[in-house]
Amino acid sequence: MATPDRVSYWNKTKSLMFVMLGLWVFFGYVIHMFVEQLNTIVIFGFPLGFYMAAQGSLIAFVVMLFWFARRQNAIDEEHGVHED
Amino acid sequence: MANTTSTTAGGGDFTSNLGRIYGIYTGGFIAFIILMAILSAMGVENVVIGYLFMGFTIVIYAVIGVLSRTMHVGEYYVAGRRVPALYNGMATGADWMSAASFIGMAGSLYLLGYDGLGFVLGWTGGYVLVAILVAPYLRKFGAYTVPDFLSARYGGNLARFIGVIVLFSCSFTYVVAQIFGTGLISARFLGIDFNVAVYVGLAGILVCSMLGGMRAVTWTQVAQYIVLIIAYLIPVIWMSTVKTGVPIPQLMQGQALANITALETAQGITVHHVTPFVHGGYDAKNYFLLILCLMVGTASLPHVLMRYFTTPSVREARVSVAWSLLFIFILYFTAPAYAAFAKWTMLDLVASGLTPENIAEKAGWMMRWAAADNTLVQICGKAATDTAAIVAACAEKGVTALSFADINLNADMIVLATPEMAGMPYVISGLVAAGGLAAALSTADGLLLAIANALSHDIYYKMIDQNAPTSRRLIVSRILLVMVAVLAAYVASTKPSDILSMVSWAFSLAAGGLFPALVLGVWWKRANSAGAVAGMIAGFGITIFYLVMTQYGADFDKATPNMELWWGVKNISSAAFGLPVGFAVMIIVSLLTRAPSRAMQDFIEEIRVPRGKQMMEEKTA
Numbered sequence A: 001m002a003t004p005d006r007v008s009y010w011n012k013t014k015s016l017m018f019v020m021l022g023l024w025v026f027f028g029y030v031i032h033m034f035v036e037q038l039n040t041i042v043i044f045g046f047p048l049g050f051y052m053a054a055q056g057s058l059i060a061f062v063v064m065l066f067w068f069a070r071r072q073n074a075i076d077e078e079h080g081v082h083e084d
Numbered sequence B: 001m002a003n004t005t006s007t008t009a010g011g012g013d014f015t016s017n018l019g020r021i022y023g024i025y026t027g028g029f030i031a032f033i034i035l036m037a038i039l040s041a042m043g044v045e046n047v048v049i050g051y052l053f054m055g056f057t058i059v060i061y062a063v064i065g066v067l068s069r070t071m072h073v074g075e076y077y078v079a080g081r082r083v084p085a086l087y088n089g090m091a092t093g094a095d096w097m098s099a100a101s102f103i104g105m106a107g108s109l110y111l112l113g114y115d116g117l118g119f120v121l122g123w124t125g126g127y128v129l130v131a132i133l134v135a136p137y138l139r140k141f142g143a144y145t146v147p148d149f150l151s152a153r154y155g156g157n158l159a160r161f162i163g164v165i166v167l168f169s170c171s172f173t174y175v176v177a178q179i180f181g182t183g184l185i186s187a188r189f190l191g192i193d194f195n196v197a198v199y200v201g202l203a204g205i206l207v208c209s210m211l212g213g214m215r216a217v218t219w220t221q222v223a224q225y226i227v228l229i230i231a232y233l234i235p236v237i238w239m240s241t242v243k244t245g246v247p248i249p250q251l252m253q254g255q256a257l258a259n260i261t262a263l264e265t266a267q268g269i270t271v272h273h274v275t276p277f278v279h280g281g282y283d284a285k286n287y288f289l290l291i292l293c294l295m296v297g298t299a300s301l302p303h304v305l306m307r308y309f310t311t312p313s314v315r316e317a318r319v320s321v322a323w324s325l326l327f328i329f330i331l332y333f334t335a336p337a338y339a340a341f342a343k344w345t346m347l348d349l350v351a352s353g354l355t356p357e358n359i360a361e362k363a364g365w366m367m368r369w370a371a372a373d374n375t376l377v378q379i380c381g382k383a384a385t386d387t388a389a390i391v392a393a394c395a396e397k398g399v400t401a402l403s404f405a406d407i408n409l410n411a412d413m414i415v416l417a418t419p420e421m422a423g424m425p426y427v428i429s430g431l432v433a434a435g436g437l438a439a440a441l442s443t444a445d446g447l448l449l450a451i452a453n454a455l456s457h458d459i460y461y462k463m464i465d466q467n468a469p470t471s472r473r474l475i476v477s478r479i480l481l482v483m484v485a486v487l488a489a490y491v492a493s494t495k496p497s498d499i500l501s502m503v504s505w506a507f508s509l510a511a512g513g514l515f516p517a518l519v520l521g522v523w524w525k526r527a528n529s530a531g532a533v534a535g536m537i538a539g540f541g542i543t544i545f546y547l548v549m550t551q552y553g554a555d556f557d558k559a560t561p562n563m564e565l566w567w568g569v570k571n572i573s574s575a576a577f578g579l580p581v582g583f584a585v586m587i588i589v590s591l592l593t594r595a596p597s598r599a600m601q602d603f604i605e606e607i608r609v610p611r612g613k614q615m616m617e618e619k620t621a
Helices: A004-028 A030-038 A048-078 B011-016 B018-041 B046-067 B073-081 B085-096 B099-141 B146-153 B157-189 B194-244 B249-266 B284-298 B302-309 B314-332 B335-351 B364-372 B387-397 B411-421 B426-464 B470-493 B499-523 B529-551 B575-592 B598-608
Strands: B377-379 B407-409
Touching: A004 A030, A004 A048, A004 B099, A004 B598, A030 A048, A030 B284, A048 B099, A048 B249, A048 B314, B011 B018, B018 B046, B018 B194, B018 B426, B046 B157, B046 B194, B046 B426, B073 B194, B073 B302, B073 B470, B085 B194, B085 B302, B085 B314, B085 B426, B099 B146, B099 B157, B099 B284, B099 B302, B099 B314, B099 B335, B099 B407, B099 B411, B099 B426, B099 B499, B099 B598, B146 B157, B146 B302, B146 B426, B146 B499, B146 B598, B157 B194, B157 B302, B157 B364, B157 B411, B157 B426, B157 B470, B157 B499, B157 B529, B194 B249, B194 B314, B194 B335, B194 B411, B194 B426, B194 B470, B249 B335, B284 B499, B284 B575, B302 B314, B302 B426, B335 B407, B335 B411, B364 B377, B364 B411, B377 B387, B407 B411, B411 B426, B411 B499, B426 B470, B499 B529, B499 B575, B499 B598, B529 B575
Parallel strands: none
Antiparallel strands: B377 B407
16 A cells, blocks of 8 residues: 555655645735735735735636646656546 | 446537537527617516516526436436536536625625625635645545545544534525525515515525436536626626726726725725725734635535536546636636726715715615615615605704715625616616526525435435435435425525625534544544544534624524624634634544554545545445
8 A cells, every 4th residue: 555656646745735735825814914015016006915815816826726736637647646 | 336327318418519508508698688688778677677587597597407307326416427627617616606706795895895805815715725635535535425525534424424414504504695695686686575585596496406416506507607707797897898998897996996095085085995904893813814714614615525526537626626716716806896896986976976865866776775675775874765765864864965984785785786886777787686696596506405415315325224225315315405495595584694694604614613524534644533523523513602602692682792702703704713623622632542443544545546446436226
């Protein structure tokens, strides 16, 4: 069961998970803690802090998920555990 | 059984032609909107247009439901596990976007400004957790329901039973909000009494989910997504074009925000739309806790997770989460623009010189909404049913010229009323009503199915009668579905709270009750049965205790004061307490008791890799 290849597979899967979790914390929380500072920057009428909560973080989440699906699939294939 | 060869009711042909079928469907729907516009221009009455919009769309959903009816267990519970990633994403989008997203959210953004964005963030970011922590692993396991997984992982029916209780509590709260939403729409656009309207909405919900289970619900939800997204985008594109000349509301929102700030300053409003942490009691603490509870709740809600049981593979399940979020994103990044353009329109209206005498002429729509339900529009603190009522209420308060603050619009009506507010033709109102209905129906279908499946599959089949034949299980499921639905409609008719709060409670209940057991079940081999059971009871117990005690009090008497908030945390973020307690109890109890068996550890190893047959095989006979 816990063959060396399986262990390395799970380690890579885990690191990818933690990278995603880190990005999630950043776009979900950290950046919005600086909303007042960001709001002093105004682009196209958008205060930047408001923009990040209304659109910026959302775009980041979507891009992250497509990237994750590709990345995890590459890990699966590399370790020969993908589905046929 | 995953790759069942039986093609029931044209299954194979249907899945290979999906693009063409839904393309024709979308074209047909647009043609229908144009036809309604022509009828309206020819002088057909508004209420008739309203009936046609809602009647036509419900008939379409019912036809899809009837065409996909099934008596096959795999089709009924998981749509035969043949739904391609993109379409599953679309169906999840409709499953996900409920009356709260469609009707409630932009209204809350209108009232709460920046602080309402907590809902936008919370209801999108949670999909990251779904994709990385939960969905692919549950798909590999091959469950029919979420309690199925709990039972297999935590060995036995106790974990399953607690899972069913949590599932029932959160899904039921959620479905009540949806039926409330359909009632609100029917009351306004069909002119029926609210108490009757909730049962009318219910009939529409039942047609789809009753006949074909997950399969019918899947294909209906794809159709409903198309209706709701068109209905959501058209009014806001319209407003953007009229106000700025550019039909891209998401981009022109910046200009709207700048105008809102200028108008607010001119009218002496000091709490600005874009200022963070000042509206409706959302300080920074409550804002971030709400985001957390909604995100974690997303990754725990059974009706969402079970959508990923329908994909053909683990790989497709992951891609499908990404598609889901993309389809959801289209509505969510439009909602703040919707709110901004509506607020700009209202501030302009006030700036044009509103008095209690001329408001009926300048904004007659307010009176029509007040007539549908007297809590929806209040001017000078009283229901704005007609000029006489407004003049009387304002005279009492000494108001001669109306300010923005004198007009109190209910969050749940703003999206539905925006077409009238911005002076669009009535056909757009009808379209928005059909969209709101699609959003509420699609989510209610998914929720009722989750509840009925848990009761019939987990309680009846797995716990009461293991020898029950397929046909009896499916009939039991349908009977339970109707009973739960009627009960939910009754609760909705008592108007327990507003849509957004009810939905947020459901998220907290799911997060506090299920998240630790689901995540640790996959990611921590040491988690054992005793830990999971204790963790679920503690997490769910604290969450529901805080929720009930602060909202209704121990005696359910509105007159007596309820329990004080703990550290000022609003009860829509109840899982702020349930989640850490659930995790802590589960970890401590697991460590204090015996480690899971070798066989169980191997089982977890198997769940973690996509290759190999799914873990749970189901007898279908």
